[in-house]
Amino acid sequence: MTYKILSTSIIYINEDMINQRIDNFLKKKFKNIPKSMIYRIIRTGKIRINKKRIKPNYKLKIGDQIKVPPIKIFAEKKKYCHINYDQINLSNNILYEDNYLLIINKPSGIAVHGGSGINFGVIEYFRKVRPLEKFLELVHRIDRDTSGILILAKKRTSLISMHQQIREKKIQKEYVALVHGLWPCNLKKISKPLLKIYFKNKQKKMFINNNGKVSETYFKIKKQYSSTTFMSIFPRTGRTHQIRAHTSYVGHPILFDKNYGNLDLDRLIKNKINCNRLLLHAISIHFIHPNDGKILHIEAPLDMNIRNFLQNLV
Template structure:
């Protein structure tokens, strides 16, 4: 268990933190970012470079990985007291699966998975606020803000590393439902266009199909046609940023409601029908348990807003 010694309660002071099993293996910069919530990253990196942050009385780099038993010196940074009100509101999310290793929740659309880029907090911060007794909660992967569905959070470092290894090696299956503009032709199709990240003039992140990009593989299976629209199952075989969205849009079938890669007039049309999100939902996970390797099959039904819009399309072809 991590131990913290605090000289005084009322003013910022030097802290000495002893590293336990759950912190072992983390980089020192990531450890500090979580410990010192609200402190700008630039301040923490400056403290590391200047030697104010030390491990076992020695200077370290931001890439240093902590070991069990290490003692970390944390300089006098203003941190919230244990009895201080939390700035992140705790939240309860629908739980699809939970055991001692991980928790899988059904994330709603419109909520980021973590804070940053203009978002003060996301799912992971709210889960930590709701479970202050949990020594370790970390995202195993990401979902876009407007994507709903299955999201895995590791409760142990060993589980997190196992999940990362599984995803890196292409293990498991992740399936999404996507409603796209257009009459999808093939019952099943493999999409392998390489994807490259780039920045717009305003500094916003985008992804495009480019020969210089990274390999990407999505398997598309037609589920149902709705006249000018099609419901698809998209299976991720790699996990590139915006992969499903860009593969579909670049093929002429943008996802309904996609504000980055879809047409504005389609988004406006569905908004008038009361549908104000992107129709992309992570509905099925088939993975080995990260600790026991037992097979897991987890599902999350389409949210009511998605079901309602499909019902509308069924009645108004």
């Protein structure tokens, strides 16, 4: 095993960091450190704020000084990939921006953050090309293979406000997807609990299981083709892979879904443009602006791959 030592560090708390619990702050700051270790070094007094011992529920205040001791952690080898920032210009995908939020139309195939063997994602991209931004965090996540609306917060107050709206189900999202088969007209809602299972290769998959978390998705038919259906989909909860797992469960998986799809059905589809991306797209979002309280409705146009594929369907 390969280990590395994180040296002693002093963190000064500014206005974008306040009101967080110290345990949550450290978990975000040091993602490679196990949660159990974080709680242990807090409990044993090795983490000091203003030279004093604190408890895990201590909330950070402006001007606080956090002293973090040397920590020995396992250094996992990552499969680093070289990113050409001239070829991937996500700045062209910005749908909306002000002093509080940055909303983009994320392309399929790009992760929202690094991890699981890759060192690049949307959040790393914008932190790299905007070094003067003091604060940039993901408000939510969408799958790597899913395209569409992704929101970043440019202030901690914006992040807190948006997360509160998510918890209170005030944010309305619409996805569109092309699924196999003719979707039944009377199937307008799937409410099945989803349980996350991790495999040895660190991949995860969601399964319908009574021990899982409550998951609810609404469906509306947009257009039916000879052997596929174009759907509007409205998730009421935000579980991992929720739409993909629910559509697969009822026998209408999304086209070209490598984890929840049907490879035999995918092969039967006439693919004139050789499209093999997941045909799932976050097309619109409706929420309250975290600063002025106004209602915002943002739409993300379909990319050329999906539009060309739909035009060739019969």
